[in-house]
Structure formats: structure tokens, C-alpha cells
Amino acid sequence: MEPKTGLRRNVAHYGDAEFAAYLRKAFIKAMGYTDEALDRPVVGIVDTGSGYNACHRNMPDLIEAASRGVMLAGAIPIPFPVISLQESFTHPSTMYLRNLMAMDAEEMIRAQPMDAVILIGGCDKTVPALLMGAASADIPAIMLVTGPMMAGSWRGERLGACTDCRRFWGRFRAGELDAGEIAQVSDTLAPTIGTCGVMGTASTMALAVEAMGMMLPGGASAPAVSSERRRIAEMTGARAVGIAREGLRPSQVMAPAAFENAFRTVMACGGSTNAIIHLTAMAGRLGIAVDLATVDRIARETPVLVDLKPSGQGYMEDLHRAGGLAPILREIRGALRLDAPTISGRTLGETLDAAPAPWPQEVVRPSADPVVRGEGMVVLGGNLAPAGALLKTAAATPALLTHRGRAVVFDSLADLAERLDDPDLDVTAEDVLVLRDAGPIGAPGMPEAGYIPIPKKLAREGVKDMVRISDARMSGTAFGTIVLHIAPEAAAGGPLGAVRTGDMIALDAGGRTLMLEVAPEEIAARLAARPPREDGETRGYARLYRQSVLQADRGCDFDFCVPKERARL
Numbered sequence: 253m254e255p256k257t258g259l260r261r262n263v264a265h266y267g268d269a270e271f272a273a274y275l276r277k278a279f280i281k282a283m284g285y286t287d288e289a290l291d292r293p294v295v296g297i298v299d300t301g302s303g304y305n306a307c308h309r310n311m312p313d314l315i316e317a318a319s320r321g322v323m324l325a326g327a328i329p330i331p332f333p334v335i336s337l338q339e340s341f342t343h344p345s346t347m348y349l350r351n352l353m354a355m356d357a358e359e360m361i362r363a364q365p366m367d368a369v370i371l372i373g374g375c376d377k378t379v380p381a382l383l384m385g386a387a388s389a390d391i392p393a394i395m396l397v398t399g400p401m402m403a404g405s406w407r408g409e410r411l412g413a414c415t416d417c418r419r420f421w422g423r424f425r426a427g428e429l430d431a432g433e434i435a436q437v438s439d440t441l442a443p444t445i446g447t448c449g450v451m452g453t454a455s456t457m458a459l460a461v462e463a464m465g466m467m468l469p470g471g472a473s474a475p476a477v478s479s480e481r482r483r484i485a486e487m488t489g490a491r492a493v494g495i496a497r498e499g500l501r502p503s504q505v506m507a508p509a510a511f512e513n514a515f516r517t518v519m520a521c522g523g524s525t526n527a528i529i530h531l532t533a534m535a536g537r538l539g540i541a542v543d544l545a546t547v548d549r550i551a552r553e554t555p556v557l558v559d560l561k562p563s564g565q566g567y568m569e570d571l572h573r574a575g576g577l578a579p580i581l582r583e584i585r586g587a588l589r590l591d592a593p594t595i596s597g598r599t600l601g602e603t604l605d606a607a608p609a610p611w612p613q614e615v616v617r618p619s620a621d622p623v624v625r626g627e628g629m630v631v632l633g634g635n636l637a638p639a640g641a642l643l644k645t646a647a648a649t650p651a652l653l654t655h656r657g658r659a660v661v662f663d664s665l666a667d668l669a670e671r672l673d674d675p676d677l678d679v680t681a682e683d684v685l686v687l688r689d690a691g692p693i694g695a696p697g698m699p700e701a702g703y704i705p706i707p708k709k710l711a712r713e714g715v716k717d718m719v720r721i722s723d724a725r726m727s728g729t730a731f732g733t734i735v736l737h738i739a740p741e742a743a744a745g746g747p748l749g750a751v752r753t754g755d756m757i758a759l760d761a762g763g764r765t766l767m768l769e770v771a772p773e774e775i776a777a778r779l780a781a782r783p784p785r786e787d788g789e790t791r792g793y794a795r796l797y798r799q800s801v802l803q804a805d806r807g808c809d810f811d812f813c814v815p816k817e818r819a820r821l
């Protein structure tokens with residue numbers, strides 16, 4: 253019997269495996285292949301390009317380069333599409349569709365004959381979605397990202413999506429920029445294709461996945477438009493053939509040690525809060541339960557070292573010139589699990605030993621002189637967040653990290669849009685803005701609405717930050733004293749639903765608590781009196797989503813996609 257590789261792999265049977273293989277060959281030959289080309293291992297290449305996705309606009313180039321690498325190594329590349337998600341173009345949120353993309357990837361990887369798969373993603377949700385799917389399918393897989401965009405400039409000032417998007421929009425709202433100027437800014441915020449150039453979710457996930465070992469060394473940071481990005485794609489293609497031959501599967505790399513390294517990298521990067529949800533979901537696919545207390549411990553142990561916006565000053569192109577991930581890992585080496593295997597065939601420690609020697613640079617700071625002293629992110633508990641909440645302290649105003657204020661409650665995104673800028677809104681800079689029904693079920697899709705704008709009348713007075721709390725997420729590129737991911741969310745019966753305007757709320761980031769200063773019996777009575785949610789008639793994906801989505805502390809995956817727990821982190 254011939255080995256079941258390449259097009260001979262057992263997929264669609266028609267009851268006769270040989271006949272099925274013969275039929276597959278007949279159809280692929282319609283595209284002009286010879287037997288010589290086809291009688292070899294097949295490497296599938298996931299194409300997530302789309303006319304809606306500027307972050308993935310180099311997809312044709314990357315597929316070409318990866319295909320070249322596959323062929324140089326003696327196999328045949330076969331690209332195939334799965335859905336594409338770009339942050340700005342996806343309603344109600346990309347988070348709502350991340351699990352759909354993960355299911356699409358999982359099933360298409362499983363359905364079609366391939367011995368390994370190259371996952372090409374980049375924009376925020378695409379990397380976790382592809383890895384969630386690949387982890388569940390568990391055939392040899394390797395990640396390639398599209399790479400970050402270059403930084404732009406306006407009137408001599410460097411800028412980039414999307415930290416500066418918000419900063420300039422805030423200045424426009426405050427009347428500091430006119431309509432013509434904000435239009436000029438929008439011309440240069442995303443001056444090239446590629447993923448957001450700051451330490452947003454895309455950059456954070458790319459670096460975390462490289463640290464996790466699912467990407468070739470150096471693969472996270474090369475700009476989307478660079479020749480180096482294409483060389484990485486070619487090398488990824490060649491390595492995909494290696495893992496096909498070795499049978500190296502995601503489950504062998506994506507182990508608890510790899511996730512620990514990934515979380516630590518997120519913290520050292522001053523990375524996006526979204527990464528916590530995504531890494532939790534990815535781990536969940538392998539039966540690894542992530543404890544938020546572990547995430548908080550790793551955060552406490554890891555100073556923020558990378559001087560990129562929004563916590564610092566630079567852009568991804570600066571980090572790339574400084575050496576990318578290697579100098580970061582070198583700085584936190586003592587805390588890493590160096591024996592973790594990676595997709596390159598080396599352990600993480602061996603990879604670091606083989607990395608280019610360090611050179612002087614100022615983007616990755618030494619542990620002794622970090623960008624942010626102490627942790628960049630904290631996990632909160634307390635009676636308002638029984639299953640946890642996150643606060644990115646690195647992007648917050650230090651003076652607000654311990655704060656007590658009067659709640660000003662918005663019941664939904666619509667309520668927020670309607671009343672936030674009302675000149676008669678009773679609000680001061682000391683108040684705590686509360687947004688609810690913006691979580692995984694509530695919104696639905698947990699939009700990045702946690703960055704509640706400063707009410708216009710306060711913004712005009714020069715107020716730049718306030719304590720804001722919600723069950724929503726926030727863009728990894730945003731800044732402010734913003735408590736996110738409150739779990740359980742209001743729509744799932746969480747205590748956030750009990751808050752009323754005028755209640756006192758106390759945030760103590762150091763003590764890790766978020767407290768509603770209302771008696772427990774009163775909170776219980778208010779929750780019991782909340783009218784049941786009216787979701788109207790739901791069908792199709794919306795129904796599947798509402799019935800199955802887990803809360804933020806479990807990564808917002810679908811309950812039926814998560815296997816039995818096998819390990820804890």
C-alpha cells in the first residue's frame with residue numbers, strides 16, 4: 253500500500269479510497285498539474301485575503317513566496333480560502349465572528365487532503381482564529397503573519413494606526429483640529445498595507461505566537477511591505493514540508509509551557525488585553541484551562557520592556573530594527589520555559605542561543621530600567637467582577653488606579669451613543685463611567701466599546717482620562733484607566749447589571765478589587781428585579797453564538813468547541 257500522504261490522504265471516500273484519490277487527481281489535473289507534481293506531500297496554505305482587508309493585502313505575495321518554499325522543499329502547495337476578518341469592516345464585531353473563522357479553518361483543514369498547513373493571518377482575530385482551528389484539527393501547522401504596516405507622519409509628527417487614530421480623534425472632538433486637518437491625518441494613519449503598527453492586538457498576538465513557538469524565529473515583526481517578510485514566507489513554506497514529514501502537530505508545541513511563555517511575552521510587550529482572551533481560547537482548544545490568577549502572577553513578575561505605543565513611544569518598525577522578539581525574550585530569559593519545543597524543531601532556549609547577537613538599541617529596555625515599573629496589566633476581582641476583569645495599568649493614569657467615584661451608568665451601546673455628549677449629562681471628571689450589555693452576549697460580540705469616550709463637555713474642559721468600566725473589550729491600541737472584560741457580564745446575570753447611577757464604585761488596582769459599595773442583599777434584589785433580556789427572534793449563526801459563547805474569563809470560545817480539561821495553567 254502506498255503511504256496516505258498528499259492527495260492520497262483519506263478524505264471524501266465515496267466508499268473506495270483508491271477511487272476517491274483517482275477522482276481528486278482527475279479534478280486537480282483540470283488545473284494543469286502533472287502526476288510528477290502531484291505525487292508528493294501537499295501543504296495547504298490558508299488564504300485570508302479579501303478586498304475588505306488592507307491588513308492582509310500582501311496575501312498574494314506571501315502565498316507566492318510560501319509556495320516557492322514548499323516547492324523548493326519538494327512538496328506541492330495548495331492555497332485555499334477561509335473567511336477574512338478586518339477590524340474596521342466587520343459588524344457587529346470581529347470577536348463575534350472569530351469563532352466562526354476558527355470553525356471554518358478547523359473544518360476546511362480537516363476536510364481537504366493536506367499533510368501540513370500554513371496559516372496566514374495578521375489582523376487581530378485572524379491569528380487566534382486560525383490557531384484555534386488548527387489546534388483542534390491538529391495536523392502539522394505553522395503560522396505566518398502578514399506583518400505590521402509602516403508608521404506615517406503628519407506635519408513632522410510620526411503616527412500610526414491605531415493609537416494615534418484615537419488621540420487625534422480626541423483632539424478633533426475637543427476642537428483642537430478642524431475637519432480639514434483630521435482628513436489629512438486620516439490619509440497617513442495607515443500609510444501602507446499591513447497590520448496596525450503599534451502594540452495593538454495584531455502585534456501582540458504575532459509576538460506571543462512567535463514566543464509560543466508556532467512561527468519561525470523572527471517571524472513576528474518584519475514589516476508587511478518588506479522583502480524580509482517575503483523571505484520569512486519562503487522559509488515558512490520550506491519548514492511546512494519539514495513538519496509534514498516529521499508529523500509535528502500543534503498539540504506538541506502548544507503545551508502549557510508554550511502558553512506560559514506567550515503570556516509572559518504579552519506582559520513584557522505591554523501587550524493588548526485582547527491577547528488574554530485569545531490565548532485563553534487557544535489554550536482551551538487543547539484542553540488547557542487558563543487561570544486568571546496565573547495571568548495576574550505572570551503580569552506581576554514581568555515589567556513592561558517594549559517602548560511602543562500605546563504604553564510607550566515607538567512603532568513596530570522600530571521594534572523590528574531593534575531585533576524583534578529576540579531582545580525581548582533575552583531580557584526575560586530567566587523566567588521563560590526554555591525547554592518548550594517550537595515548530596522550527598528547536599527548543600525556545602536553543603532558538604534564543606541561535607538568534608543574532610544583540611546590538612545597541614533603545615526600543616527593548618533592560619529589566620532594570622523598564623518602560624513601566626511593576627505590572628502592565630492587572631486582573632481584578634471584587635463584588636463587581638466575581639469571575640475577573642482586566643485593567644491595562646501600563647496605559648492608565650497612575651493617579652486613577654486607586655479611585656472612588658459616583659457611577660454614571662449607560663445601559664447599552666445605544667444608550668451611550670444617545671446620552672454621552674448631552675450637554676445636560678450630570679457627570680464630572682471624578683465619576684466612574686459604567687457601560688453594560690456590551691459583553692460577549694450583551695452586545696453581542698463584545699465590541700471594543702470599553703474605551704468610552706470622555707463626555708464632550710468634559711473633553712472640552714481638558715479632561716483626558718476617567719475611570720471607565722464595562723463588560724466590553726478595548727482595542728489593544730487604546731489608552732486610559734479602563735476596566736474591561738468584567739465577568740460575568742450584565743447580560744449573563746453579572747453584578748454589573750445591578751449598578752445604578754449615583755452608587756459609589758471603588759477601584760483599587762493594587763489590591764486587585766473593583767467594588768460596588770452597595771449591600772449584598774440590595775445587589776441581589778436589584779438583579780432579581782432586572783427584566784429578562786429580549787433578544788427577539790434569533791436564527792442562524794446569531795442563535796448558535798448566543799447559546800454557546802463562553803464568558804471572557806474562558807476566552808469567549810463556544811462551549812461545544814472546548815474539549816475536556818487536561819491541564820491547567
Ligand code: FES
Binds near residue numbers: 307376447
Ligand atoms: Fe487589522 Fe489593526 S485593523 S491589525
Ligand code: MG
Binds near residue numbers: 376454727729
Ligand atoms: Mg485592534
